[in-house]
Amino acid sequence: MRGREVVCARLAAVFLDGEYEQAAYYRRWAEAADLLVAADGGARFLAAAGLVPDLLVGDFDSLDEAAVDHALQRGARVVRHPVRKDKTDGELAVEEAVRAGAREVVLAGALGALDHTLGHLAILERLEAGGTPARLVSPAMVVRVLVAPAAVRLGAPPGTRVSLAPLCGDAVVTLTGLEYPLDRGRLPADACLGLGNIVSPSHAGQAGGGGASVTAHEGRVAVLVWDGAESFDAPRRAAKERRDA
Secondary structure: OOOOOOOOOOOEEEEOOOOOOOHHHHHHHHHHOOEEEEEOOHHHHHHHOOOOOOEEEEOOOOOOHHHHHHHHHOOOEEEEOOOOOOOOHHHHHHHHHHHOOOOOEEEEOOOOOHHHHHHHHHHHHHHHHOOOOEEEEOOOOEEEEEEOOEEEEOOOOOOOEEEEEEEEEEEEEEEEOEOOOEEEEEEOOOOOOOOOEEEOOOOOOOOOOOOOEEEEEEEEEEEEEOOOOOOOEEEEEOOOOOOOO
16 A cells, blocks of 8 residues: 655656556566556556555546545545546646656556657656656556756667657667667658667677667657667767857
8 A cells, every 4th residue: 555645756656547458567677667647447447456656647537436435545646637628648747746746757558549658758758858757657668758968778679679759850860789870861751750669689788888778869759669678778978069159
């Protein structure tokens, strides 16, 4: 049972009303979080796992009142919104997590219906632009959005599939340790150039930080890694690049 006051949340896990195909995987995320947040029907998975969120947020059109009352009685703080609103329950839950002091956010149950998946990418983009690292997590794939200038190092093993999709126009990236490297290459927003890359056996997991990496020099790009354990090791803001006057 959780139901505790959280003063400063290093990691917030936001559980959405989505699919949870491997319960043990998602339970580990819930137990690792400093702040556990349920967006509406996401509370059902947590209840089935015997867990109580610190925050329960939504309009509760997909969660019955008995479940809301049960979470409230066990210590959850409930934030209720009207059904007719301009933001999704996921957006509102993430906003509450950031307001509570989250320094990193993971979204669980976020991959499924295409319309909501696109919306969840928008949430990642907004968080990253505001300086808060964020990921969509699932057993099969983890997704992060980079807002230039930014860089991440991948921990995925050799042979892992990695795809990049530019958002909001073209992106300029450098890719190292992948089968198809790029040095300040341009990823057009109207093409598939960044899809279907692979972590190279000759670079993955090398000592001294020699693994695969992605650097975004311009634009915004979604990085999709087919490895549920990907943590995007040592995320860092790239040094501000000097430009000629």
